[in-house]
Amino acid sequence: MSPGPTEIPPEVLSVASLPIIHHRSQQFRHIFEEVSTNLKTVFMTQQPVLILSTTGTGGMEASIVNLSDPGETIIVISGGVFGERWAKIGESLNRRVIRIDVPWGKPVDPDLVAQKLAENKEAVLVAGTLTETSTGVEHPIEPIAKLILSSNALFVVDVVSGLGASVFQMDEWGVDLAVAASQKGLMCPPGLALIALSEKARKTMKNKRGPKFYFSFELALSNPTETPFTPNISIILQLRKALELILEEGMQNVWLRHRILATATRVAISHLGLELYSSTLCPSVTAVCSPTGIKSQEITKKMLDEWGIYIVAGQGKIKNEIFRIGHLGYCNATDILMTIAALEMVLKTLKAPITLGDGVKAAQEIFLK
Ligand code: PMP
Numbered sequence: 001m002s003p004g005p006t007e008i009p010p011e012v013l014s015v016a017s018l019p020i021i022h023h024r025s026q027q028f029r030h031i032f033e034e035v036s037t038n039l040k041t042v043f044m045t046q047q048p049v050l051i052l053s054t055t056g057t058g059g060m061e062a063s064i065v066n067l068s069d070p071g072e073t074i075i076v077i078s079g080g081v082f083g084e085r086w087a088k089i090g091e092s093l094n095r096r097v098i099r100i101d102v103p104w105g106k107p108v109d110p111d112l113v114a115q116k117l118a119e120n121k122e123a124v125l126v127a128g129t130l131t132e133t134s135t136g137v138e139h140p141i142e143p144i145a146k147l148i149l150s151s152n153a154l155f156v157v158d159v160v161s162g163l164g165a166s167v168f169q170m171d172e173w174g175v176d177l178a179v180a181a182s183q184k185g186l187m188c189p190p191g192l193a194l195i196a197l198s199e200k201a202r203k204t205m206k207n208k209r210g211p212k213f214y215f216s217f218e219l220a221l222s223n224p225t226e227t228p229f230t231p232n233i234s235i236i237l238q239l240r241k242a243l244e245l246i247l248e249e250g251m252q253n254v255w256l257r258h259r260i261l262a263t264a265t266r267v268a269i270s271h272l273g274l275e276l277y278s279s280t281l282c283p284s285v286t287a288v289c290s291p292t293g294i295k296s297q298e299i300t301k302k303m304l305d306e307w308g309i310y311i312v313a314g315q316g317k318i319k320n321e322i323f324r325i326g327h328l329g330y331c332n333a334t335d336i337l338m339t340i341a342a343l344e345m346v347l348k349t350l351k352a353p354i355t356l357g358d359g360v361k362a363a364q365e366i367f368l369k
Contacts, residue, residue, distance in 0.1 A: 003285035003326035005183040038243040045170040053232040056160035056181035059193025062215035069210040070094040081134035086127040125154040130162030134315040136278040136287030145173040165258040165284040176201040187329040258283035261327035264366040268359035291352040296323040307342035
């Protein structure tokens, strides 16, 4: 029950035991094309989706490297560990980073993005996050995309923990680049970054001269049926199976399932008298403030040691203050009910003022509805 790496369905896990297929073989090319096509459905795009053998952060760095040059201005929506990661990557690559500092636990106000863009007309891109895993916030990506559309800047979105959980429509909303990773909503092991690129992004990157080699998008796009270098073959084979499961369920149903799981979790937490850290529902993860006097690590440790359920504490400056329950990917109502039931027992033994059953009952009522 962590927000990633997430549980892997047995059908996907078993693919890992199959022999490696050579990445220049016809057999693999067919699989690669199938995976690329099915990824487009998940990103809701007609644009190409690159498959890079790296993790989400590698995909983020590659995005900055390909869509901006050293010295250029980039605007970053920061309000958690992962929004801030865009800023850190930008600064380490000598971009001029303008931050929009959003209070942690809150979604960004799209008007602030419009204002920063108006003040920094030279900005080549705005980087944001669909679901900020560290705080459990879902940001309003659609309205921000619409307002950036009329500017010269590109909109680059980290959908690492959002893809396959939160509603995301790349083309419809006008997002220029979306970067995902294999180990979250896509129900695979870590090791792949998936990057969808709009036409505007593909045109822009042709004029960028900054240094790049392994992560050159132009190189990756030059052959749609293979990767320039040896890819993470095993995970691509697993991703093929995972995408089959996702498309069988259907994107609308996947989004709805996550919304219901998140709703039940939030409602259960509130009925236990605990405070939610985030002001928005986040389909991937729920962040909860630890009750006064109890460190979040005490809760996560007991959850694992006593009940075998892995939830996570906070990150960054709120490390000890919150714990997070992931409900992402291969996850259903039973998982939530068990997690809430175990959490109640853990909180009770830690002397938190809760009543056993209050959270479970609230979640049950949501699921019955
Ligand atoms: N962005 C978000 C929103 C994430 O949740 C994560 C991983 N937790 C990352 C980026 C970084 O991805 P990775 O750990 O795969 O490099």
